[in-house]
Amino acid sequence: MSKPPIDELDRQIILATQEGLPLTTTPYFDIAQKLEVEENEILTRMQKMQEQGIIRRISVVPNHYAMGYKANGMSVWDVPDEQIDQLGQQLGQLPFISHCYHRPRHLPEWPYNLFAMIHAHDRETVEQRVAQVAEILGDSNRGHQVLYSKRILKKTGLRLPVERK
Amino acid sequence: MDELDRLIINELQDGIPITPHPFAEIASVAGVTEEEIVSRIGQLLERKILSRFGPMYNAERLGGGLTLAAMKIPQEDFEQVAEALDELPEVAHNYERQHELNMWFVLATETPEQIAATIETIEKNTGYPVYNMPKHQEYFIGLKLEV
Secondary structure (H helix, E strand, O other): OOOOOOOHHHHHHHHHHOOOOOOOOOHHHHHHHHHOOOHHHHHHHHHHHHHOOOEEEEEEEEOOOOOOOOEEEEEEEOOOHHHHHHHHHHHHOOOOEEEEEEOOOEOOOEOOOEEEEEEEOOHHHHHHHHHHHHHHHHHHOOOEEEEEEEEEEEEOOOOOOOOOO | OOHHHHHHHHHHOOOOOOOOOOOHHHHHHHOOOHHHHHHHHHHHHHOOOEEEEEEEEOOOOOOOEEEEEEEOOOHHHHHHHHHHHHOOOOEEEEEEEOOOOOEEEEEEEOOOOHHHHHHHHHHHHHOOOOEEOOOOEEEEEOOOOOO
16 A cells, blocks of 8 residues: 655644544544634544544543453464465454454564464453464464563654654 | 443444544433533543543554564563663564563654664664564454453
8 A cells, every 4th residue: 555645734633633632522623723724624634534544543542451451462373374364354353352463474483473462351361362263273373372461661652754844 | 430431431442533523422322411521531541541532543554664573682681672772762662571582662663664774773782683573464453442
């Protein structure tokens, strides 16, 4: 997919909203006021960015940890390359998987090409989910591991590539 | 958390519309005012039950570089390497994980080309090789937490 073009006003909208929307009943109107444009301009631009996939969605994001999802396991699987798209799509449908990607192997020490992040209340539940995934993959699973997080060393918001011109 | 908090968390994870009154619908479902919805979102953010509210931007669609990378760091050097990564603005997240590859981090750069340069800098500064694992394909992103 090629990168959709954005102009200066789009860039300003992104900068004004990347930390969050104004907490008012009319957040888009408030952004319009701040940027000194018509509300309709903001609505149209943001709708277009959503259609283009620049905005995934405008939503609340629960804090996993505060909601009791204290165990996070990165499950990694070695599956045949020719089946990975189909298997990845299958895993992506499971309600407990938050991210699912095809990534490169680093042989011989890292044979895993399918990554699925599993969130649950505790490690035991993560293990049950892993068993569920193993069952779905069946013979296509040539090996897997679960990497639990021990510590968050750094967590900042993703800097968007719009800061400088 | 009460009924209204739960409704907000469950319903607004899917997103609000881009319309003049984006909270009108959920307010009417809940039988409260739009002001009440907004004030609850504010409280949930303050109580850190929500980590954010707003647009989820896709950095790659904006032309940025993004990758997941890992390193194998012996215990005696671990803190020092963690600090070195902490200072790099390109490192967005960094997690210690239980594995021989014990440091896992996300790099976000302004252009895809800068990923390689950043990896080179990390290898040079720390003396350890970086296992770069950029995504080939994304099958799913997002997780709905029901409360």
